Amino acid sequence: MQIRDSPATWLEKFPSARGARQSPVDIVTSRASSGCAPPLKWRYSVNHTRSVVNPGFCWRVDENGYESELRGGPLGSNVYKMEQWHCHWGAVDGEGSEHTVDGRSFSGELHLVHWNTTKYNSFAEAAGKPDGLAVLGVLLTAGCQNHEELDKVLRLLPFIRHKGDKVTLADPLDPARLLPKRTAYWTYPGSLTTPPCTESVTWILFKEPVEVSRDQLAMMRQLRSGEASSGVEAMELLHNYRPTLPLGNRELRDYGN
DSSP: OOSSOOHHHHHHHHHGSSSSSOSSEEGGGOEEEEEOOOOOEEEEESSSOOOEOOSSSSSEEOOOTTOEESSSSGGOOOOOOEEEEEEEOOSSTTEEESETTTTTTOEEEEEEEEEEEESSHHHHHHSSHHHHHEEEEEEEESSSSSSSSHHHTTTTTGGGGGGOOOOOOSSSOGGGGSSSSSEEEEEEEOOOOOTTTTEEEEEEEESOEEEEHHHHHHHHOOOOOOOOGGGOOEEEOOOOOOOOOTTTTOOOOEEEO
């Protein structure tokens, strides 16, 4: 599966991509209805070994089964566990986020992917269910200062330049420090933004962007979409985001100011 293929081709290969609950979407703030729910809460393990991988279409951090917890907000009484987190970006600063806000694109977007441990026995099982996954989305803006916590991963990118490359991150890292200080968010029912585009995601997109440096974004663009052993220099990953799709009749809710 080549996720670098045009998203237009996904409609032919992955039936879910034709659904009415696809992501990402443009967040039209005037359309969002105010919601009331228990606070969104998370707890992540800091001191454990993680894997940093190049699957050919992004960089990804696998949590390797360690304990974590996401609950509250639109998730009801269900408890979710983080499986992995990854990033989307563009060829230039100011584009690269999958979601847009009133038509505005951002320089990237982090996705922290969780699965419903209350109802399902594995990530694979949960990924096929309408309430199986919850993804925290963090919009990224370009600035001058390195994001210190994210840099623990990004300084390893030269070692996973090609598809299939994998390294171990042994340094302590707190995923909670990837999230904005302000916890207001929008939420709606959606899908995975890469094949198979399964409609199983409760999206929680934070309103406040997080700043990363222009140098850090440039490092992401140096990753390659092919294997080193292919004999041909693989293309750089300059844009790995899916265009926005219609929200349709889905409810977009707004929590916090």
